[in-house]
Amino acid sequence: PKPVHGMLKWPYRLHGHLFISPSSARSAEAKAFAYCPYSRFRVGAALLTKDGAIFTGCNVENACNNLGICAERTAIAKVVSAGHREFKAIAIASDLREQFISPCGGCRQFMREFGSSWNVYLSKLDGSHVEMTVRELLPRSFGPDDLGMEKGNSTPSKL
Ligand SMILES: O=c1ccn([C@H]2C[C@H](O)[C@@H](CO)O2)c(=O)[nH]1
Numbered sequence: 001p002k003p004v005h006g007m008l009k010w011p012y013r014l015h016g017h018l019f020i021s022p023s024s025a026r027s028a029e030a031k032a033f034a035y036c037p038y039s040r041f042r043v044g045a046a047l048l049t050k051d052g053a054i055f056t057g058c059n060v061e062n063a064c065n066n067l068g069i070c071a072e073r074t075a076i077a078k079v080v081s082a083g084h085r086e087f088k089a090i091a092i093a094s095d096l097r098e099q100f101i102s103p104c105g106g107c108r109q110f111m112r113e114f115g116s117s118w119n120v121y122l123s124k125l126d127g128s129h130v131e132m133t134v135r136e137l138l139p140r141s142f143g144p145d146d147l148g149m150e151k152g153n154s155t156p157s158k159l
């Protein structure tokens, strides 16, 4: 495929694949930092906020196996602790060539806390993507509204 130059509007289609730029590229970069000595399965995530900021995350495993955290949750914890709660999309990258990396159930619930109608980009190693909404990945979900909350997106400083 020919390289593409210049500014590309997000998201864009190329060679029949859907790419999100720049967050898809950033998820692949984040994968390089994966701490995964136990599974050797590298995952990177890049989360795009409504105001255009991008935060990355990688999986961080632990000798106490069940304490490991996924790339998606790392990225969400980083972005929320930086004061953002309104998200446009999260892109996920792994080394899988034949399959689109799909978030685990725990991460789907973590995403859903901050709304159901934002996008998740499941990618293959070649950068091609499938676009899904949080709602499609986690239908009929339990969320903040079920506890009488407005939604998880309320501005920081409010509880
Ligand atoms: O969407 C996914 C799927 C798996 N992993 C991590 C968890 C664990 O460290 C390794 C193998 O499951 O990959 C993620 O970070 N995100």
Ligand SMILES: [Zn+2]
Pocket (backbone or CB within 6 Å): 070, 071, 072, 073, 103, 104, 105, 106, 107, 108
């Ligand atoms: Zn997960």
